[in-house]
Amino acid sequence: MVEIDLEDLPGVGPTTADKLREAGYGTVESVATAATADLAEAAEIGESTAKKLIQAARKMADIGGFKTGKEIMDRRKEIRKLKTLVPEFDELLGGGMETQAITELYGEFGSGKSQIAHQMAVNVQLPEDLGGLNGSAVYIDTENTFRPERIEQMAAGLELDIDLGTIEEVLERIHVARAHSSDHQMLLIDSARELANELRTSDRPVRLFIIDSLTSLFRSEYSGRGTLAARQQKLNRHMHDLFKLVDEHNAIGLVTNQVMSNPAVLFGDPTKPIGGNIVGHTATFRLYLRKSKGGKRVARLVDSPNLPEGEAAFMLEQAGLKSC
Numbered sequence: 001m002v003e004i005d006l007e008d009l010p011g012v013g014p015t016t017a018d019k020l021r022e023a024g025y026g027t028v029e030s031v032a033t034a035a036t037a038d039l040a041e042a043a044e045i046g047e048s049t050a051k052k053l054i055q056a057a058r059k060m061a062d063i064g065g066f067k068t069g070k071e072i073m074d075r076r077k078e079i080r081k082l083k084t085l086v087p088e089f090d091e092l093l094g095g096g097m098e099t100q101a102i103t104e105l106y107g108e109f110g111s112g113k114s115q116i117a118h119q120m121a122v123n124v125q126l127p128e129d130l131g132g133l134n135g136s137a138v139y140i141d142t143e144n145t146f147r148p149e150r151i152e153q154m155a156a157g158l159e160l161d162i163d164l165g166t167i168e169e170v171l172e173r174i175h176v177a178r179a180h181s182s183d184h185q186m187l188l189i190d191s192a193r194e195l196a197n198e199l200r201t202s203d204r205p206v207r208l209f210i211i212d213s214l215t216s217l218f219r220s221e222y223s224g225r226g227t228l229a230a231r232q233q234k235l236n237r238h239m240h241d242l243f244k245l246v247d248e249h250n251a252i253g254l255v256t257n258q259v260m261s262n263p264a265v266l267f268g269d270p271t272k273p274i275g276g277n278i279v280g281h282t283a284t285f286r287l288y289l290r291k292s293k294g295g296k297r298v299a300r301l302v303d304s305p306n307l308p309e310g311e312a313a314f315m316l317e318q319a320g321l322k323s324c
Contacts, residue, residue, distance in 0.1 A: 004028045010056050011049070019043050024190035026197035029248050032057035082124055082208065082252055083131030084116070085158070086321050088312040092301050093285070096131065099207065102243055102253035102282065104214075106273040107289030112297045112316050113256035114145045116289075117210045119321045120254055121174045122154045122164075124208040130160055135207030135251075136173035136199060138192045142185060142216045146176050157319020173204055182217040182234060189241045196249050207251045209242065214255040215274040232278050239282040255283070296324055 006017040006028065023042030025031050031039065032054060040050035057063075067075075081096030090096050097103050097120065105113045121139060126132025139146055151174065152167045164170050175195055179185035196206040215235070222231035239255075246253040258274045271288075273279065280286065286303040292313065300311045315322045 004060055006031070009053060009060065011053065016043050016045070021194075021197075024193045026194060027248065028057045028061045029063065030193065030244070032061045032063040033244050033248075078250055080128065080133055080207075080250070081131075082120060082133050084119065084314075084321055085123060085131055085160075086312070086314045086323050088323065089299060089314050089321070090131075092299060092307075092310050092312040094304075094307045097252050097254065098284070099133070099250045099252050100247050101284035102239070102246065102255060103285040103287065104255050104257055104273075104279065104283035105287050105289055106257035106259055108259055108271065108291070111289040111291055112314075113289060114143075114212050115150070115316050116321065117212045117254060117256060118147070118150045119154055120208060120252075121210065122151060122158070122170065122320070124252075125164055125170060125173050125204070126158075126160070126162060130162060133207040133252075134204070136175065136204040137208040137210060138195060138206055139174055139176045139210045139212070140179055140185065140188050140192070141176055142179045142211070142213055144178065145212055153318050154320035157317070175206075179217060182221050182238075185211070185217055186234070186238050186241070189238065189245060193245055193248075196245070196251070200249070206249060209246060209251055209253050211242070211253075211255045214239075214257050214279070216258060219258060219274055232276065235275055236278045236282070239279065243282065 006012055006020055007014065009028065009031070020031065020043050025034060025039070025042060034054060036047050036050050036054060039054060040047045043050065080099045083090050083096040105116060107113055117139070121137040123131065124133050124135050124137050127134050148171055151171060155164055155167060155170045177188050177191065179188055192209060199205050218231050218235055222228070242253050257279060259271045260274060280303065284305065285301065288300045288302050290298050292298045295315060296313050297316055298311055298313050301307060301309055313324045315324055
């Protein structure tokens with residue numbers, strides 16, 4: 001594909017291009033998928049001008065029109081899979097976590113959500129022939145759960161004949177930001193986009209975007225039924241921003257989600273993910289994690305557009321995710 005610069009768009013000079021890049025619109029694709037009001041504010045232009053700019057970007061980037069099923073099939077050939085390196089888990093996911101999609105992990109505390117996020121941040125650095133994507137990771141931490149010590153243990157625990165370099169080099173490829181509020185969390189998606197644009201042509205482009213956890217800050221700031229609509233609107237926009245980001249960079253979106261107990265359920269599992277239908281519809285793959293006997297964890301594929309429901313057991317050891 002030919003790389004198109006922002007300056008190639010009609011009516012965009014160096015000053016406007018710089019404003020767009022500062023606002024996180026570093027590629028023609030990001031302009032093509034932007035909301036008119038957001039672009040107008042970012043570039044300090046009128047909404048009618050912004051609308052023309054978006055239309056021009058869609059034509060140049062070939063976005064926004066109808067495509068045949070064959071063209072979509074060809075586009076899906078670009079999708080790559082990131083392996084957990086637990087064969088049963090990877091089989092459940094159809095070969096691993098897909099790029100251009102959001103995978104949601106939900107479950108009670110201690111079920112392994114953050115541990116899987118740490119493991120994927122290591123595995124994404126592996127070469128493609130060993131199940132990785134030869135890339136780097138962005139980790140948005142909302143609960144202060146990121147631990148570099150776990151990254152060190154998991155990197156050392158990879159049973160592969162591969163040298164990822166020193167632990168400092170492994171950690172250099174994981175870009176961590178701590179979110180302090182839901183608004184800050186949403187802004188960090190823009191920062192992640194800028195970082196991904198910078199690393200796009202490097203030997204380690206960003207191939208994994210992690211949010212751990214997606215709903216924690218929204219849940220604490222918006223309590224009570226009166227704030228539910230506002231919370232869901234923000235959450236919806238946040239997830240769609242993430243989806244655009246992973247689609248643009250052919251990367252994986254991995255989000256963890258908290259749960260609540262539904263007291264109306266008298267029989268069966270009362271555990272229910274936070275975020276309601278907004279999160280459920282936007283996430284491409286939903287995995288429910290739970291503890292089992294003997295220190296095992298069980299992952300159940302709850303929702304997927306093309307894979308059957310199923311379960312896979314795995315162990316969480318000091319060296320990371322392992323088969324039972």
